[in-house]
Amino acid sequence: MMATFTGNDTNMGAGLKRYPTKPLDCWKKAKELRQRYYEQYAAPGKLRWAGSAWALDPIPAGLGEDVVHLTGEPYAAAIAFNKDFAVRCQEAAEAHGWARDLCAYFRTYIGGMFLDEYAFGGKYPKPDFCFTGHICCTHGKWYELVSEYKKVPYVAIDVGVGASGDLNANKIDYVVNQAHEAIEYLSKATGREYRDDLLIEACKNLFRSTSTWAKVCCLNKNIPAPLDEKSMHSLYVLGTLDRTDKEFADFYDEVLEEVKDRVAQGIAAIPVERCRLMTDSQPPWYFLHFYRYLEQFGAVSVGSFYVNTLEGAWEDKPDGTWGARTTPMEKGIEIRTRDQALRLLAEWELSRPQWQTFYDPQLKTDLLIRMAKEWSLKGFILHYNRGCEGTSSGIAENRLGLMKAGIPVMTYEANMGDEREFDEPRTLARIDSFMESLGFPKQ
Numbered sequence: 001m002m003a004t005f006t007g008n009d010t011n012m013g014a015g016l017k018r019y020p021t022k023p024l025d026c027w028k029k030a031k032e033l034r035q036r037y038y039e040q041y042a043a044p045g046k047l048r049w050a051g052s053a054w055a056l057d058p059i060p061a062g063l064g065e066d067v068v069h070l071t072g073e074p075y076a077a078a079i080a081f082n083k084d085f086a087v088r089c090q091e092a093a094e095a096h097g098w099a100r101d102l103c104a105y106f107r108t109y110i111g112g113m114f115l116d117e118y119a120f121g122g123k124y125p126k127p128d129f130c131f132t133g134h135i136c137c138t139h140g141k142w143y144e145l146v147s148e149y150k151k152v153p154y155v156a157i158d159v160g161v162g163a164s165g166d167l168n169a170n171k172i173d174y175v176v177n178q179a180h181e182a183i184e185y186l187s188k189a190t191g192r193e194y195r196d197d198l199l200i201e202a203c204k205n206l207f208r209s210t211s212t213w214a215k216v217c218c219l220n221k222n223i224p225a226p227l228d229e230k231s232m233h234s235l236y237v238l239g240t241l242d243r244t245d246k247e248f249a250d251f252y253d254e255v256l257e258e259v260k261d262r263v264a265q266g267i268a269a270i271p272v273e274r275c276r277l278m279t280d281s282q283p284p285w286y287f288l289h290f291y292r293y294l295e296q297f298g299a300v301s302v303g304s305f306y307v308n309t310l311e312g313a314w315e316d317k318p319d320g321t322w323g324a325r326t327t328p329m330e331k332g333i334e335i336r337t338r339d340q341a342l343r344l345l346a347e348w349e350l351s352r353p354q355w356q357t358f359y360d361p362q363l364k365t366d367l368l369i370r371m372a373k374e375w376s377l378k379g380f381i382l383h384y385n386r387g388c389e390g391t392s393s394g395i396a397e398n399r400l401g402l403m404k405a406g407i408p409v410m411t412y413e414a415n416m417g418d419e420r421e422f423d424e425p426r427t428l429a430r431i432d433s434f435m436e437s438l439g440f441p442k443q
Contacts, residue, residue, distance in 0.1 A: 104387030104417030239311030361394025
């Protein structure tokens, strides 16, 4: 028998309840930190590296206090928001023989490199080396291409060892041994003496920032939700840029305190919250007014699988809920050596919920169902994302699993970074039909 899922009814019955709203106080600082990151990478006199947002980025941090980097996925997402430049980048990649069905971020990034243009002004800043992790089918080849084209050193660490529930000492050793080799290689390639103290500090910042971001996401279990997904995208992105940056980690502490205050004061993301939803993948970055369109129905997306789990660290809590992971520092662990830091880092990163989707669709389905219950959702909107094979892997099975659990699902087809593969009128019509089926007409 099919289960029935109803979630929590909000604002139903006699009239619509209106909540107070106000802009985030931290908004301006978030924009300033993001701008500083991109300007810092372009500035001369730094040791630059290019790689994925999924790289074990504390490792290059040990090469010096002047190390800066450019993570490809959020950079390509920033380009995707600039529609004209994005199309030129994609066409440049295609002109070099790269197929349109490849990762949209990859095509956008390399297209800008081929054009020798930087999204934030000037020429594409040449990295001193490339460093990445390999779990998505694209990442290893992405930065191999960059290293060959720019003639710079390159190293990738294979982190595709299987689901976190199956972790064992051998799998952690496999990643840690690669990390040790990467340090020796990068030290030799750059001519720099490696500093373990910088590695340890970078690991601590990563543990802290990813745990704190999960705490922020948990506050959206509150009714009304203090944040909407569109706003969360502008905050979580700092974690995709640099999880090792102390200023970024400190900023997440500020965000947490502000969102706690919003909950205490009953400040909502939108004035009328009748229907709570979530999405799953990267959004089409050129279609962010999708979230404002939902507001016409009194609907708010209170997060997404992607925005909650890409840079959030999670664990099961004693009360059975899903919450922010306890950091090694909170456990009283003092990190003293390079090997200890690398082992803690490997186990922490290999437990990322987002990475589990590469191994078995059921793992993601189970988490989606859990999120639907704990965040009091009315349904999910799943993005059949042609631009990302990783986040779309098994998505049809996720849809069936949610339906079997009695959770309403809407799907739409698009591409996170390529507007040429998107039908906006058709998508809006699907939203209209979905909201009508849930019983929430436009206000």
